[in-house]
Amino acid sequence: MKNVIVMKEPAQSTECERRMALSADNDTIVSVTAKRGEKGRASLCDIADTATEIAAEKLGAGELEKYPRSLPQDSLANEDACALLSLDALGEFVPGVDAANPYVGYGNWTCKWSSTTGDLRVNLHFDQGRQPDSTDGAPTRLNGYRAFVERWADDERACLTQVVYRSYPDRYGRTKAETLQLLVDGSFPMDRLCRVSIELARSATAQLRGAA
Structure with missing residues (x-):
């Protein structure tokens, strides 16, 4: 996680976003966004922070595996x-x-x-x-x-x-x-x-x- 820079975007009423950059490659940005899809009272930023912490640990651990499946042509x-x-x-x-x-x-x-x-x-x-x-x-x-x-x-x-x-x-x-x-x-x-x-x-x- 020490190689990952986390940037917190201002909270909005409909979503909360966190952005991560690798310190060695600041042109690569990973976004984590928590959105309110249904009526509810859960803290979107608490959700985004938890997901960001998990993602940052994965990013900081080294190279990620490539996704093996291709997208459908009509996707x-x-x-x-x-x-x-x-x-x-x-x-x-x-x-x-x-x-x-x-x-x-x-x-x-x-x-x-x-x-x-x-x-x-x-x-x-x-x-x-x-x-x-x-x-x-x-x-x-x-x-x-x-x-x-x-x-x-x-x-x-x-x-x-x-x-x-x-x-x-x-x-x-x-x-x-x-x-x-x-x-x-x-x-x-x-x-x-x-x-x-x-x-x-x-x-x-x-x-x-x-x-x-």
Whole structure:
């Protein structure tokens, strides 16, 4: 662990992030993010700190084994989150957005943009897990993809659009899904936050290569 530098990002209401860098190679960053997927009161930063401690021990112990499995050809993981939203699309809905300098997450599976003139933020990321349904928000369709729109958990300042990219059976035969998630937060009325979330998700899904 002595070779690993841990950086603590400011806590947010919907997530808590820790970033790790190898002291010998500061261009390599590993992120650990705890997110609130359901309503609850657990401390996200306590969870992130525990996971970071375990990961830092692994990183500091030496070279990691390579992941042996290749990704399916139709996996959302083959897409680039940052490439799905154009400068024009971001500029239309996010005033003063710094579109050319997003925060890029691991594997280009997460991309975050912020306004330079206000507190509006956009977080586009890919996820894997339970298949969303009508309990996850108001159903709609975006470019043929099923999507669900909801106020994010207990946060009055965020709106989430979940887009089902593809469904697949896991190793136990349960139905899982890869999803594109577009979270918008800021001090705007909820109807505006959700409109921005939906329209940016619509723009992003138009760039996806997989069939809906």
